[in-house]
Amino acid sequence: MPEIRHDPLLDRWVIIAPERAKRPQEMPPAEPTAQAQPCPFCEGNEKETPPELWARRDGRGAGPDSPGWTVRVVPNRFPALTTSSPVRHEHTGLLKSIQGVGAHEVIIESPGHEDGLADLPPSHLQSVLEAYRLRLRAAYQDSRLAYALVFKNHKGPAGASLYHPHSQLIATPVIPQNVRLKLETALKHNARTGTCLLCSLLHQERTSGTRVILEADGFIALAPFASRFPYEVMIAPVRHMPDFTDMRNEDLLGLAGMLKDILQRLKMALDDPPYNYFLSTAPNPAALEQEEWDAAHLKSAGHWHLEILPRQRPPAGFEWGSGFHINPGIPEDAAQHLREIGTKRGE
Ligand SMILES: [Zn+2]
Ligand SMILES: [Zn+2]
The missing domain is CATH 3.30.428.10 (HIT-like)
Structure with missing residues (x-):
């Protein structure tokens, strides 16, 4: 289970998340086009992700977790934090920690594997931004979560582990x-x-x-x-x-x-x-x-x-x-x- 630990020297937090070590590292550091295994974010591979939290479908497709979407939000399969556990604060002398409560979601920006965000039409980017707005609102329904950070890593050197265009949301019980x-x-x-x-x-x-x-x-x-x-x-x-x-x-x-x-x-x-x-x-x-x-x-x-x-x-x-x-x-x-x-x- 992930844990948020406080660094007493810098008064800041670190997420200890051993699950993250298991995630696929599809991308070599530089150029990430070749795929070792089917991409879980591609249209048609919806069953490879946890059940979706939201999707823009515009009346297409057969319903949740099936093809026909333009933007899709799913929980991260290798989350840095999860909301399944109750909040538990621990305190020993100068050391304090919070047992992993939080949310970690993936916003899949397009069904197409090669669709760069810069090349999609503005109406499509609008749906991506709408997903950010909706998921931020959803995170703040949970009073245990103090802040939700929406971010994007584009390409391996920026920290992306899958090539398929996506952004992420991580919500934490403390303000970063x-x-x-x-x-x-x-x-x-x-x-x-x-x-x-x-x-x-x-x-x-x-x-x-x-x-x-x-x-x-x-x-x-x-x-x-x-x-x-x-x-x-x-x-x-x-x-x-x-x-x-x-x-x-x-x-x-x-x-x-x-x-x-x-x-x-x-x-x-x-x-x-x-x-x-x-x-x-x-x-x-x-x-x-x-x-x-x-x-x-x-x-x-x-x-x-x-x-x-x-x-x-x-x-x-x-x-x-x-x-x-x-x-x-x-x-x-x-x-x-x-x-x-x-x-x-x-x-
Ligand atoms: Zn893909
Ligand atoms: Zn102002």
Whole structure:
């Protein structure tokens, strides 16, 4: 059974998940096209996964766990965390742990094995984003789960173990350290200035324009000032929006168009690089009380955003030891290059 252990030196959490060692490692680190065994995420192989949690079928197919879907969500067969067990906190001296309570789901982005997210139509990406919204809402129905992280690993060097396009959701009974740090920083800024930190930052970036890649349909994509990796991109709604699950269907379509556009530009600029992306959004309201955070305060301080990190080289000793990143790329140059690629494509 998985277990979440607290690191007392860094005040952060680690998931100890021996089940994960059993998962198939289909992908060699670099190029993952050849398959040793039938792909469990391909259409027609629905019985190879645990029963589905949700699927977009649009009236096609014979029902759950059969072909005819466009996006499908299933529990991870080799979960880092599961909800089947009751929460058990253990405490021995300085060491504390929580017996594995959580959720680990796979969002299969397309029935086709070779369908890259960047090449699917925006309406299809909208269904993927709808799956994120629905599964986040479902996770937060469970008051034991404090936070749910939606993320994607594209290609082996970015940590993907299956080639078939998919993203994942992992929900934990504690707020992850990075999420907590961001929320605390935003709350402090809000207490001092009465404004949302990201709203203010986006205003400043739009005024200067040097790091803005694209703005459309109420969303903005920019190269963060202190990007950790070359060609790092952040996408956020221009208007203040704390919680991704408050996105309406038309918002999801606008975001889908923006995400597709940015993924295509990155694909062209960097020859289809490995990348990770992840969503920073509001924690489960049930977790706020535990953190002694005021819900109204958090609503005016948090602002959801998506970070995309191309992964052309892994973090090394200095990064692990210091928490710093050394980025050999200049964010302003990356922004300019990605803007120009868009112009060329539109010619
Ligand atoms: Zn497949
Ligand atoms: Zn805001």
